[in-house]
Amino acid sequence: MNWKFFWRLNAHMQLAPVLESGEETLIGGQAVMEGVMMRAPHSYCVSVRKANGEIVSETAPLAKVSDKYPIFKLPVFRGLGTLGQAMSLGMKALKFSADVQLAEEEEKKTGVVAEGGKKPTEIPAWAMAGQLAFSLLFFIVLYKFVPLWLTEQLKSHYPILEGRILFNLVDGVIRISIFLAFLYGISRAKDIKRVFQYHGAEHKVVFNFESGKEVNVANAQSFVTFHPRCGTSFLIVVMLISMVLYMFLPFDTMMGKFLGRIALLPVVAGLSYELIRYAAKNKGSLLTVLAAPGLWLQRITTQPPDDGQAEIAIHALKGAMELEKSQGGVLVIA
Numbered sequence: 001m002n003w004k005f006f007w008r009l010n011a012h013m014q015l016a017p018v019l020e021s022g023e024e025t026l027i028g029g030q031a032v033m034e035g036v037m038m039r040a041p042h043s044y045c046v047s048v049r050k051a052n053g054e055i056v057s058e059t060a061p062l063a064k065v066s067d068k069y070p071i072f073k074l075p076v077f078r079g080l081g082t083l084g085q086a087m088s089l090g091m092k093a094l095k096f097s098a099d100v101q102l103a104e105e106e107e108k109k110t111g112v113v114a115e116g117g118k119k120p121t122e123i124p125a126w127a128m129a130g131q132l133a134f135s136l137l138f139f140i141v142l143y144k145f146v147p148l149w150l151t152e153q154l155k156s157h158y159p160i161l162e163g164r165i166l167f168n169l170v171d172g173v174i175r176i177s178i179f180l181a182f183l184y185g186i187s188r189a190k191d192i193k194r195v196f197q198y199h200g201a202e203h204k205v206v207f208n209f210e211s212g213k214e215v216n217v218a219n220a221q222s223f224v225t226f227h228p229r230c231g232t233s234f235l236i237v238v239m240l241i242s243m244v245l246y247m248f249l250p251f252d253t254m255m256g257k258f259l260g261r262i263a264l265l266p267v268v269a270g271l272s273y274e275l276i277r278y279a280a281k282n283k284g285s286l287l288t289v290l291a292a293p294g295l296w297l298q299r300i301t302t303q304p305p306d307d308g309q310a311e312i313a314i315h316a317l318k319g320a321m322e323l324e325k326s327q328g329g330v331l332v333i334a
């Protein structure tokens with residue numbers, strides 16, 4: 001795996017929370033490298049288009065985390081369970097798509113196509129683990145440490161920031177600004193733009209399914225790309241909620257504030273999930289206003305797909321639906 005592919009995969013990992021939309025009783029999905037993963041309550045399918053136009057897929061059952069562990073049926077906890085499973089599944093889908101891309105790159109270099117039972121080139125488990133560790137460290141440094149450090153530097157010049165309310169407000173504004181700058185900057189890359197198109201395709205196909213109309217390319221293309229259950233909306237809510245919760249941390253030192261922010265991550269994620277879930281089911285409520293910035297931001301993270309990309313999303317949806325039906329699963333539309 002060369003360095004160019006390494007950074008390409010890392011960029012996709014950084015964007016995974018933005019691209020993923022997970023709710024264990026609903027249809028949802030995630031954009032991956034040249035493809036889309038779609039999930040139903042008890043199954044998933046990831047479909048990827050190869051350079052020659054061939055579509056390759058991986059379909060498998062998916063146990064509901066709340067069935068395995070009843071505690072994840074409770075408010076807040078259900079968000080942690082669902083989000084944890086969604087991220088795990090997202091990494092698995094991303095690895096499948098990356099393996100397809102890596103195998104194609106190797107075929108171009110060597111001119112040898114894996115066949116006759118020969119195992120194609122795959123990303124080693126240790127490499128994926130290293131990528132995940134790097135992505136987590138990047139997240140903590142960029143969105144927890146840097147905003148806090150910058151706010152502390154401002155406080156040394158502006159004593160008015162000694163108050164927790166104003167301090168955490170400035171800290172939150174810096175965090176959101178970094179997030180927006182990161183998204184805008186990475187969206188300029190050609191490869192990432194294609195991922196955002198597949199993200200748009202996933203949203204259009206989910207809307208098509210939820211509408212009750214026949215799922216096909218023409219119908220899917222008639223819908224918008226902005227969906228309230230998107231990971232983009234979730235992350236914006238996370239940042240807004242964290243601004244409020246951090247005001248209650250009883251720490252004055254920078255290290256105490258930093259460790260407190262990390263410790264509160266599960267609480268912030270669980271509460272944010274509940275707000276997004278409520279907003280999706282109660283359109284027109286006050287919480288819908290809270291989720292609105294995420295929908296605006298999807299103008300960056302989702303782009304209009306071409307028909308071929310919509311076809312991939314439909315292929316993944318049908319794969320998940322067929323397995324869901326064979327298992328006797330029941331779909332509930334919000």
